[in-house]
Amino acid sequence: MARHGEGTTVESRSSRRRQREREQRRETILHAAEALFAGGGYHATSIEQIADQAEISVGSVYLYFRSKEDILVHLLEEISLQLRAVVGREFQREQPTLESFARAGRAFLEGFCGQSYPSLVILLRESVGQGPAVEQRRRELFTGLNDDIASALTEVSRSMGLAPRSPRSTELIAFAIIGMFERVAYQYLIWGDRGEELPTVAEELATLVLGGVGGMLRRAEEQRGGEGARQCG
Amino acid sequence: MARHGEGTTVESRSSRRRQREREQRRETILHAAEALFAGGGYHATSIEQIADQAEISVGSVYLYFRSKEDILVHLLEEISLQLRAVVGREFQREQPTLESFARAGRAFLEGFCGQSYPSLVILLRESVGQGPAVEQRRRELFTGLNDDIASALTEVSRSMGLAPRSPRSTELIAFAIIGMFERVAYQYLIWGDRGEELPTVAEELATLVLGGVGGMLRRAEEQRGGEGARQCG
Amino acid sequence: MARHGEGTTVESRSSRRRQREREQRRETILHAAEALFAGGGYHATSIEQIADQAEISVGSVYLYFRSKEDILVHLLEEISLQLRAVVGREFQREQPTLESFARAGRAFLEGFCGQSYPSLVILLRESVGQGPAVEQRRRELFTGLNDDIASALTEVSRSMGLAPRSPRSTELIAFAIIGMFERVAYQYLIWGDRGEELPTVAEELATLVLGGVGGMLRRAEEQRGGEGARQCG
Amino acid sequence: MARHGEGTTVESRSSRRRQREREQRRETILHAAEALFAGGGYHATSIEQIADQAEISVGSVYLYFRSKEDILVHLLEEISLQLRAVVGREFQREQPTLESFARAGRAFLEGFCGQSYPSLVILLRESVGQGPAVEQRRRELFTGLNDDIASALTEVSRSMGLAPRSPRSTELIAFAIIGMFERVAYQYLIWGDRGEELPTVAEELATLVLGGVGGMLRRAEEQRGGEGARQCG
DNA sequence: CATGAATGAGGATTCATTCAT
DNA sequence: TATGAATGAATCCTCATTCAT
DSSP states (O other): OOHHHHHHHHHHHHHHHHHHHHHHHHHHHHHHHHHHHHHHOTTTTOHHHHHHHSOHHHHHHHHHOSSSHHHHHHHHHHHHHHHHHHHHHHHSSSSOOOHHHHHHHHHHIIIIIOOOHHHIIIIIIIITTHHHHHHHHHHHHHHHHHHHHHHHHHHHHHTTTTOOOOOOHHHHHHHHHHHHHHHHIEEEEEETOGGHHHHHHHHHHHHHHHHHHHHHHHHHHHHHHHHHHHHHH | OOOHHHHHHHHHHHHHHHHHHHHHHEEEEEEEEHHHHHHHOTTTTTTTHHHHHHTHHHHHHHHHSSHHHHHHHHHHHHHHHHHHHHHHHHHSSSSSSSSHHHHHHHHIIIIIIIIOHHHHIIIIIIIISSHHHHHHHHHHHHHHHHHHHHHHHHHHHTTTOOOOOOHHHHHHHHHHHHHHHHHIIIIIIIIIGGGGGGHHHHHHHHHHHHHHEEEEHHHHHHHHHHHHHHHHO | OHHHHHHHHHHHHHHHHHHHHHHHHHHHHHHHHHHHHHOTTTOOOOHHHHHHHHOOOOOHHHOOOOOHHHHHHHHHHHHHHHHHHHHHHHHHHSSOHHHHHHHHHHHHIIITTTTTHHHHHIIIIITTOOOOOHHHOOOHHHHHEEEHHHHHHHHHHHTTTTOOOOHHHHHHHHHHHHHOOOOOOOIIIIIIIOOOGGGHHHHHHHHHHHHHHHHHHHHHHHHHHHHHHHHHH | OOOOHHHHHHEEEEEEEEHHHHHHHHHHHHHHHHHHHHHOOOTTOOOOHHHHTTTTTTTHHHHOOOHHHHHHHHHHHHHHHHHHHHHHHHHHSOOOOOHHHHHHHHHIIIOOOOOOOOHHIIOOOOOTTOHHHHHHHHHHHHHHHHHHHHHHHHHHHTTTTTTOOOOOHHHHHHHHHHHHHHHHHHIIIIIIGGGGGHHHHHHHHHHHHHHHHHHHHHHHHHHHHHHHHHOOO
């Protein structure tokens, strides 16, 4: 329908603007929901509240999201990206070392939790136990995170001159690392009202994790050696 | 209302019977709810379903529990006891050693998770994000568990000849340990459908934790030494 | 739980009372809905209005009916009984004759339509085009009615000395009879605001139907004869 | 805006084209709606679905029709024309006879129902019980149809040498005829899934109607005679 | 104590209609 | 004219909790 060369431009301009506005609106809803879910809880938050907060109508929410659950799923989507960006960065810069885990831990606590407390609350509290679709997304998130960490672990243990461990060992260590940070974040940030201690805790935990991961890697090594020996015998 | 001297006896007998029956009824409701919450989710379970499963009337549920939320809180209560019994036992027998942590870990995975899967699901999934009262109880549960572990840690590090660490270090290590097992249990048991791997995983994780905790303790020591040195300088 | 002979009586008494009250409540809802559906239309009537009219709460409506649609279906159920009682009576008394159709017609117009105008409106207007479940029930209603009439037709034509006609002919004549009354009732009662003419119309239609049915029966006879002849040729 | 002499021509040309296109668009919407209403039901069909099916935007639907209800009303308008064309044709060709009713009946079943099943569904099912405006249009439709048939009846009875009957008798017979075909069409075509029987049924019903109408006419005559006699006496 | 019918606030979702572009 | 995003009123239904029996 657009005529002449510029027609296209005009059309694509307005269409791009539309697209941008649409994205913005989506984000607005998502952030309104994030704040409300984190503040009052997923179930205690009604669609009407979200609409009010986002300064749109109830019906409009459904132009951007299929259902209330869908909002939560997309929130997890965003959190997943944030999280892997913050944490993954530490492993991607160069050859990861044991120190990378300490840095990644600090990044998680200070870069992620500290920057976006609502995200943390949704990740660790509000998205838990809220139905299968949400659970599925959480699972993917954690699996992805675990893969990142497991890869780094493999690299690190190789660079430490440790023999390659079984895939499950690596997986387990990765989950263990995630779990440590999860619980610490939950205790200190969600339950703790101890935000001011965050830097100290981050520092201390980073140090501890260094020892813990180092110890686990070595232990896995020994165990494997033992197994090997036993098998040889 | 008691008549004659023996009245008291009679009454106390029947009153004791009453008391016992009351307890049984409570348990019945609690276990009905546990199964339903774990199976279909806390929100998807109605009081009517619980009453049906417990073979009593809806009204009777409210003779034993103030509200639906109250059932969940008491379920956490029970789980808390189970958990500390299973895990605590390993630390209480004698002088705890590093090995105790490995044993406690195995006990958690095999004794608790393996024996009562529904309890695990409620502890880690269904009781999360379900309102303040529940959250409060969960917090107490984890704090209690943490205290147990922290005490053991103090003992162990002393018996290992390591200098006493700051209370926070100990607390952090304890939370880290809890977190490791939480996430591993969630991944392998709740999401994993990998129940059959449980013994292997338990064994492997126990070994890893030995290394991890050992490493963390040593690292905490070093850090403290460093700090001390710095302070001295 | 009831003890002694009278216990049973007492229990069954109260249980019978309960049952009776339940039935009454059901009827109350049904009649509230009937009036509102007939007055304002099925879709324009909300569950809240029905509850108000029946002087109960919204939730209680759902103790007696699964859904709004379910109310309509049960309304049709009742109408079906009424209708077959009123119309069927005329055929059941003795050997039906051609006159029976005239009487049944009068009974339909005066006994059914005249007595329960709302029922008529629901049968012919509000239950039409309201979804599959309702349509299914309407279908059964009409099929049942048709069976009644078809049986009578068979009797009558035999008693008139007419040879038995094909099942389809009988079915068709029965539907034709139903259709005549339906449209006449719709025109004169639902659209007509001509309730006062009812007796006259009923009389006139009864007479006409006598001729019509008689004519149809004879015509079916001839046609059959013709077919037979053709087949013989 | 028209320039020069020919301007008018040009304008009227383009205006006629516009007009034609507008009509086409209207028809497109109408037919999209017809198919959807007949298929899924009036209420289950949304304006968006209609717009999609007609390959226009939601807003455009409102350039052609005031409301969703308005679409249904106009659909009835079209159906009314179709119907009277098909049925009326049989009476208009020459002097109508009793046979004309049989032919009109066949035309209704085969020409109308058989050719446009969706129209039938909308006429007999989807337009019923859908609010006052629609009901008003349906009433006009049936009244018009009735007038056509009543005129023909008057002609026929005169040509059969029967004395003129009361207007109401004629009206009643006309409604009776319409009702017969309505119910038969509903049963066999909408409920019946017996489309293949249509020709047979049409034939059989035509024959029966011959007898029925004949009988009704004669009976009306007798009754009138009786009344007259009574009045005379 | 036990029952289970009754309550009614609450919430997610739909959809006909409008209007700025 | 055409569009389709935005609106928000309207509605069905659920379910935790109460209380008369």
